[in-house]
Amino acid sequence: MTAAMAESASFANIVRLAGVQKYFGAVHALRNINMAVGRNEIVGLIGDNGAGKSTLIKTITGVHKPTSGRIFVRDKEIDLDAYSVGKAHDLSIETVYQDKSLGEKQPLWRNFFVGRQIVNRFGFIDVKKEKEIANDILLNTIGFRGVGISVDSTVQLLSGGERQGISIGRAMHFNSDLIILDEPTAALGVKEVRKVLDFVRRIKESGRASIYIEHNLAHVHEVADRLIVLDRGEIVAEIRPSEMTVAELTKYLINIQHER
Amino acid sequence: MKTAARSRFARIEGLPIIVVSVLIIGLFMITAPSVFLRPEIYTSTMLSTAPPLILLATGLTFVIAAGEIDLSFPSIIGFSGCAFAILFKLHGLGWIAILAALAAGVLIGFINGVLVAKVGIPSFIATLGTGFFWNGMATFWSGGKSYALRGVEDTSVYQILVGNLPIGDPATYVWYSQISVQAVWMAAIVVFLWFVLNRHRFGEHILFIGDSNDVSRVVGVDVDWEKIKLFTMMGLLAAIAAIMLTLENRNYFGNQGQGYLLTAIAAVLIGGTSIFGGKATIVGTVFGAVLIYLMEPGLVAAGATAETVQIMRGLVFLIAVIFYLFMDEPARRRALLARFMIRTSSGPAKPAGERPAQPTRGS
Ligand SMILES: Nc1ncnc2c1ncn2[C@@H]1O[C@H](COP(=O)(O)OP(=O)(O)OP(=O)(O)O)[C@@H](O)[C@H]1O
Ligand SMILES: [Mg+2]
Numbered sequence: 001m002t003a004a005m006a007e008s009a010s011f012a013n014i015v016r017l018a019g020v021q022k023y024f025g026a027v028h029a030l031r032n033i034n035m036a037v038g039r040n041e042i043v044g045l046i047g048d049n050g051a052g053k054s055t056l057i058k059t060i061t062g063v064h065k066p067t068s069g070r071i072f073v074r075d076k077e078i079d080l081d082a083y084s085v086g087k088a089h090d091l092s093i094e095t096v097y098q099d100k101s102l103g104e105k106q107p108l109w110r111n112f113f114v115g116r117q118i119v120n121r122f123g124f125i126d127v128k129k130e131k132e133i134a135n136d137i138l139l140n141t142i143g144f145r146g147v148g149i150s151v152d153s154t155v156q157l158l159s160g161g162e163r164q165g166i167s168i169g170r171a172m173h174f175n176s177d178l179i180i181l182d183e184p185t186a187a188l189g190v191k192e193v194r195k196v197l198d199f200v201r202r203i204k205e206s207g208r209a210s211i212y213i214e215h216n217l218a219h220v221h222e223v224a225d226r227l228i229v230l231d232r233g234e235i236v237a238e239i240r241p242s243e244m245t246v247a248e249l250t251k252y253l254i255n256i257q258h259e260r
Numbered sequence: 261m262k263t264a265a266r267s268r269f270a271r272i273e274g275l276p277i278i279v280v281s282v283l284i285i286g287l288f289m290i291t292a293p294s295v296f297l298r299p300e301i302y303t304s305t306m307l308s309t310a311p312p313l314i315l316l317a318t319g320l321t322f323v324i325a326a327g328e329i330d331l332s333f334p335s336i337i338g339f340s341g342c343a344f345a346i347l348f349k350l351h352g353l354g355w356i357a358i359l360a361a362l363a364a365g366v367l368i369g370f371i372n373g374v375l376v377a378k379v380g381i382p383s384f385i386a387t388l389g390t391g392f393f394w395n396g397m398a399t400f401w402s403g404g405k406s407y408a409l410r411g412v413e414d415t416s417v418y419q420i421l422v423g424n425l426p427i428g429d430p431a432t433y434v435w436y437s438q439i440s441v442q443a444v445w446m447a448a449i450v451v452f453l454w455f456v457l458n459r460h461r462f463g464e465h466i467l468f469i470g471d472s473n474d475v476s477r478v479v480g481v482d483v484d485w486e487k488i489k490l491f492t493m494m495g496l497l498a499a500i501a502a503i504m505l506t507l508e509n510r511n512y513f514g515n516q517g518q519g520y521l522l523t524a525i526a527a528v529l530i531g532g533t534s535i536f537g538g539k540a541t542i543v544g545t546v547f548g549a550v551l552i553y554l555m556e557p558g559l560v561a562a563g564a565t566a567e568t569v570q571i572m573r574g575l576v577f578l579i580a581v582i583f584y585l586f587m588d589e590p591a592r593r594r595a596l597l598a599r600f601m602i603r604t605s606s607g608p609a610k611p612a613g614e615r616p617a618q619p620t621r622g623s
Contacts, residue, residue, distance in 0.1 A: 063478060085480035101478050103471040105538040106464075114468055115480030123461045 337517025369495015470537025
């Protein structure tokens, strides 16, 4: 993390994709994707269900290997054959997924650290320290006070909003340079949505970057510097929210759909 | 607060099976006091013949925790035991025979892991296949014969791995002079594996894999490699069990592992490890194994036949699985209660176990 921060002055884009294609068998999920995210830019990614938004970010985070194309992180090309979720973490890229990214039956403290546990050199976990930090994230970063949730609670007992809070708290704690949010407000109440949007703003203020996937146009419009529109695996438009109101944006997107 | 006290109580690992074991052993003390009120049943009998079962069940706890199963371990016992017996008896290789048997277990387990993780065969099918294969190989190699290891008591292999602890005078038959060496090995391995499951990165990964393979991949667990390690570990434990069995019996025979398939799986599930994976208890497994083991002398002392023992084991197994199913799955429990028209909450609020369905596309 710190090494990544130290280099931060020397790059223009935190991530850049060049000619990325992804097939799932016969399904052509991503078609020739070219895009870049500046190092202090909030990019909103919008598009219909099945457009390929989740697939796109999963190629960036090392979950899916692109069928072809190149990915650059901090302007340096990464070796896609050796790329993995762990490597993405090392490169300080963090994701809050739309669908479950938490172990349901596992306690919260394990969920905060799984994949990058605090261990001794034999691989045994420092449970006390992990629990302490997890407790701190719970109280101070996420703000779960007096709601009967402790670091020993299992995820299956939490509401959708609380789960999102856990994932976001995890991303905040690990202090990533690029935080990817895949529909973090899905199934959240009004108050929780506010919290998430505040969090996205805080990403911007702290000098970091974010890719923010969202179906609610008002939400992305509010926080994004730039919007990328994906349709059937292809980038079909790039929009600056400052140049359009939400109503104009909605109309514009409907028009694009009709034209294609 | 009632819930706080209850949750602290419930947090004792393996609590339900501990209570049940104590009750059943207490019952046996009443029905067969001549057997169960004397220390020998626990020391000389149980501690010398139960270690293989406990080791196998402990290994299977990891496998089941990961949401997988290994049906091949009885055949690993057959093959590793065969490797040991033949190299030891016919070739006089001593400790090298031990290493060869362990290596055979590791190799077979590794192959299981590759078939499951890399080739992608469901573990149920893969290990059924390899089980047949290695059982056949063992019969082929041994020619279907059994190998009596006469005079093995005088070798260092026997004295270090099995036999009795050198305390007290064995000729006097006091209970503590009857404690077996393999029980000490078994205890050390089980305690170590408890730490691995609950305190080590590998154990945590196994629990997350059992929870969900997809979630594990997303958080950066190398699912394939951890599964290969998992099956390899099971192979190694089966090989250790094979060596203990062969030495303790001073005899190898091809079917020596077959009786463990159901008992070891039963011990794990009776102990409270979830059949759906993601949740496991080694303490529970050890008590489950002890219970499954003691049911035989307990029932036989009460006049039951071998068939009755099987029937009772099957019953206890099923009752335990059903019990945990409803303990662990609040939604299921509520559905059952609702079916019997028992209202657990006031008002028509929908049960907390039913959450709004999340879109699962693109996972
Ligand atoms: N692992 C997979 N295997 C096969 N096909 C997949 C896989 N993941 C995604 N797809 C397919 O790729 C296409 C894009 O899916 P993706 O999940 O990226 O869409 P999305 O834009 O995130 O949609 P939503 O808004 O519903 O989340 C869909 O047709 C989907 O069915
Ligand atoms: Mg999606």
